[in-house]
Amino acid sequence: DQQVKQNSPSLSVQEGRISILNCDYTNSMFDYFLWYKKYPAEGPTFLISISSIKDKNEDGRFTVFLNKSAKHLSLHIVPSQPGDSAVYFCAASFSGSARQLTFGSGTQLTVLP
């Protein structure tokens, strides 16, 4: 039973354009959501997070949107750069779990120069 789903295994975007990565979750107990970026042969690195009390969080070129009623979140990257090419994982946790993360299966983003 996948509690966090990323339905697009891959996404290609032209440099300078917007990248939108999507994530759906099923467990309504989740109240904290994160995006991690992973390069080959490296561990995932934290990118941005959002608490369920918010619907938007920005950090530079990265913005995460949360739609609790739809149990959906998305990561927007504007403008996309070739160095953003990586696998992006959506993850979720809930209060009291000591940051125990449940991950989606990832989306491979390729930014074309």
Next chain:
Amino acid sequence: EAGVAQSPRYKIIEKRQSVAFWCNPISGHATLYWYQQILGQGPKLLIQFQNNGVVDDSQLPKDRFSAERLKGVDSTLKIQPAKLEDSAVYLCASSKGGGSGTVSFGPGTRLTVT
């Protein structure tokens, strides 16, 4: 700040052999996690420690997997005997604990079981 360290980075063993992975978390991080990432999937939690005590090992196949956290710092994860389906990247991660702070991951150990 030094990151999470793991060794070895790569390991190839035959099925039914045993293997051990080592992790050194970020200094001062009370919570340590071991995740298994099978190719094409997201990381899946195997075990979580708070200091040297186990918080959650419900996803750990205890008939073959074991883990310990020595003196609340370093940790080892062992598989004995290994199966073909254990081929994966084993990721160690740590956080400050108490539900706060970012979870930081190490580079992982890629295990191939033949």
